[in-house]
Amino acid sequence: MMLFLSLLIAHHLADYYLQRHTWIMCKVQHHEKSIGLFYHILVHVGLTSCALYIALAQWTWLSTFALVFIITTHYAIDIWKTYQTFTARYYIADQLGHFVVLAITAASFIQFYPDLIVPSFSFLPFNHTEQISFLAWGLTLLFLGNPTGISYxxxxxxxxxxxxxxxxxxxxxxxxxxxxxxxxxxxxxxxxxxxxxxxxxxxxxxxxxxxxxxxxxxxxxxxxxxxxxxxxxxxxxxxxxxxxxxxxxxxxxxxx
Structure with missing residues (x-):
């Protein structure tokens, strides 16, 4: 749960709060050759790396595999979206695709490598349950801001x-x-x-x-x-x- 929430928070920050409008317009115009898409992916690489490292408390070859999986699928989905119209069905498909990728990543760690996931964050002075609540509140407030606004x-x-x-x-x-x-x-x-x-x-x-x-x-x-x-x-x-x-x-x- 902590890994999934961390990945979702990183996704919302990179996709909504830290993606400049000029990057979006550049993606629409230049598609896979867009420098805006390159900058956007770099932001995702940084935040996703942080989320993986914090939630796993270490960096392993599995972390690298998970990062490559998340970033390459995000890159592919974003390129696909630049060729579509900005309508509800393509918007939902885009965000649902990203959500499924993050869910698969978190579920894979939980199912096959549960020992890698730390029970709590050492840098937060709360117990495990309080930290889950902290992440849940943070994700909710982030989601109700820019992501919900753009969706509406x-x-x-x-x-x-x-x-x-x-x-x-x-x-x-x-x-x-x-x-x-x-x-x-x-x-x-x-x-x-x-x-x-x-x-x-x-x-x-x-x-x-x-x-x-x-x-x-x-x-x-x-x-x-x-x-x-x-x-x-x-x-x-x-x-x-x-x-x-x-x-x-x-x-x-x-x-x-």
Whole structure:
């Protein structure tokens, strides 16, 4: 579990937080010859190496094999993705492919070489259970930031395309533009995950009320089609934000 969580954290950091937009555009334009892809893979090599070394407390030939397996498959999947359109099904296939590779890597160590995996991290002053909780919380907060934001941008794009309702697709830019969606998700998961259910209900209700009153002025300026699209987007976005955050918060509350 510690190895898998460590690899996932490294993946999210490299794929979402440390991948520059110029690298992505370079990949789309130049595919396997892209210098942006090369830089992106270098970041993955560094972070994945750190995750493997920390979770195994040593470096063996198996570590090298695991690193080569993860990086080559990531490279192949990313090249494949550059030839596809940026739509939900290809986005899901891309991330699912990376997830499966990391799961296979962690499962292989657990099944065949369990003695290599350290029971706890020596640099964290907590017991094993507390360290698992620490990793789970860290991964959840990372996931609800940029990865979830970019995912929503992909999934909700059809609700805003060709509607001219002025909704920007920038939810994934949590470091460059801290947006209300990211704040709502992170606030919900923290409050629910720490067991503050009454406070969570109050704040979510307050956010729903704020969403409702935000929409009122547009009922006078939008066409019927635009206003309908705006309502569908805003309420879907509200439910997705809090639904995912509350669900993960409950899991954290029960198991950490």
């Amino acid at each position: 941008m992909v999934f909700f794009r059809p609700l805003t395309q060709n509607k001219d309702i002025g909704i920007a697709e920038n939810d994934g830019e949590i470091f460059n533009n801290i947006n209300s969606g990211a704040i709502a998700r992170l606030t919900s998961v923290i409050i629910v995950g720490t067991g503050q259910f009454i406070l969570a209900t109050f704040l979510i209700s307050l956010h729903l009320t704020w969403t409702y009153y935000q929409l009122l002025p547009f009922s006078k300026t939008d066409t019927a089609e635009q206003y309908s699209a705006r309502k569908v987007f805003n309420y879907s976005y509200f439910l997705a934000n809090h639904g995912l955050a509350v669900g993960l918060g409950v899991v954290l509350y029960l198991f950490t």
